[in-house]
Amino acid sequence: MSGWKANSRFQQLAFTHAAMMGGEAAMVVALADSFFFDVDPNGARSRVLAFLLVSFAPFLLVAPAIGPAIDRVRGGRKLIVQVVAASRIVVQLLMMRFADDIVLFPLVFAALVLQKTYTVSKSALVPAVVRGDAELVEANSKLGVIAGVAGTIAVIPAGALQLTIGSPATLLYGALLFGVALMFSIGLPDELRVDTHEPSAATELEPTVGLQLGWVAMFILRAAAGFMLFHLAFWFRGEPNEKQLLALAVGLSSIGTLIGNSVAPRLRRTLHEERMLVVALVAPAIVGLAATIVGGPLLGIAVATVVNFAAALGRLSFESIVQRDGPDTNRGQAFAQFETRFQLGWVIAAVIPILLDLPGRVGFALVTCVFALAAFNYLLGIRAPTGHGRMPPEPAPS
Numbered sequence: 001m002s003g004w005k006a007n008s009r010f011q012q013l014a015f016t017h018a019a020m021m022g023g024e025a026a027m028v029v030a031l032a033d034s035f036f037f038d039v040d041p042n043g044a045r046s047r048v049l050a051f052l053l054v055s056f057a058p059f060l061l062v063a064p065a066i067g068p069a070i071d072r073v074r075g076g077r078k079l080i081v082q083v084v085a086a087s088r089i090v091v092q093l094l095m096m097r098f099a100d101d102i103v104l105f106p107l108v109f110a111a112l113v114l115q116k117t118y119t120v121s122k123s124a125l126v127p128a129v130v131r132g133d134a135e136l137v138e139a140n141s142k143l144g145v146i147a148g149v150a151g152t153i154a155v156i157p158a159g160a161l162q163l164t165i166g167s168p169a170t171l172l173y174g175a176l177l178f179g180v181a182l183m184f185s186i187g188l189p190d191e192l193r194v195d196t197h198e199p200s201a202a203t204e205l206e207p208t209v210g211l212q213l214g215w216v217a218m219f220i221l222r223a224a225a226g227f228m229l230f231h232l233a234f235w236f237r238g239e240p241n242e243k244q245l246l247a248l249a250v251g252l253s254s255i256g257t258l259i260g261n262s263v264a265p266r267l268r269r270t271l272h273e274e275r276m277l278v279v280a281l282v283a284p285a286i287v288g289l290a291a292t293i294v295g296g297p298l299l300g301i302a303v304a305t306v307v308n309f310a311a312a313l314g315r316l317s318f319e320s321i322v323q324r325d326g327p328d329t330n331r332g333q334a335f336a337q338f339e340t341r342f343q344l345g346w347v348i349a350a351v352i353p354i355l356l357d358l359p360g361r362v363g364f365a366l367v368t369c370v371f372a373l374a375a376f377n378y379l380l381g382i383r384a385p386t387g388h389g390r391m392p393p394e395p396a397p398s
Helices: 003-030 045-072 076-097 104-129 133-164 167-185 209-235 242-268 273-294 297-325 331-355 360-382
Strands: none
Touching: 003 076, 003 104, 003 133, 003 167, 045 104, 045 331, 076 104, 076 167, 104 133, 104 297, 104 331, 133 167, 133 242, 133 297, 209 242, 209 273, 209 297, 209 331, 209 360, 242 273, 242 297, 273 297, 273 360, 297 331, 297 360
């Protein structure tokens, strides 16, 4: 594959991804006051628990049904992305009609299922738009940065429409963005249908020890992100500057995610994906230890920021490991199963501070211990003399 061809293919996916993320951001703005997106930690804990249940529910459909379909449908993952984009347009238009009706709830659920379906399909498509395994981290990183930038830019006109005209105009704007995504998805590469009898990378027959250890590390990273979000939200309750602290935590955590997406390609020039996961596990343990010793809201926010940075770095590393080591045939199914595990970890960890009133330092100590044990276990496992499980040699300096 020529460099121009690979670049052209990646550009089509990048433009598609930017438009999809823009449409997603517009929908969130339009429905910001709905049950699904307006979660007040000062409200009833039962309502917050219901939100967590709703956030996980789409995966119950994506993992067993949609994941395998992504790998087997005639037309490949490209067709799935096109179907999702077209379906998002229809859902957005229906939301305009039923914005103040009970029908909005199944429509939002459908949007969440389509969102997860697209995420899985996009991850499965990445190897088809790069020239080799060495470019996987950079490609995943660029898509992560594009998602953050496109979502931020799309929010500006969405917010203006929401304030001046209302939700219908914002939803229509989102539908137009999904239309742009559909247009760009036409240029995505076609994939040949291949034998689908191989096991998925997410089964007990995972091809490498790196995959087995990697998904556990990523599970912990995603769980820690959920834990820190709700730990800080409930810990800050009653503080005079509660809203400002929580806003700062959310804002800096988003910046941490963006930085993690941005620095991953540079790290990949000197470190393999496995060592990048080590960095992702060690960094939160160090900052968590400092927060446990010193305490205070600002260091708590620092822990949340580093956890989100590490989760972004870990996600890019792990996705590249799956794309590199997992069977091509069942890649969509694998990503669906892994994402279901990770979201379950996020929900379970988020429930802990909802049910238990944890002092700030206790929460930070818990994060420190979990990450320290996870880093030790990962290093021990990846260095074991088990063939595929061993740490690969570092990339040659460029």
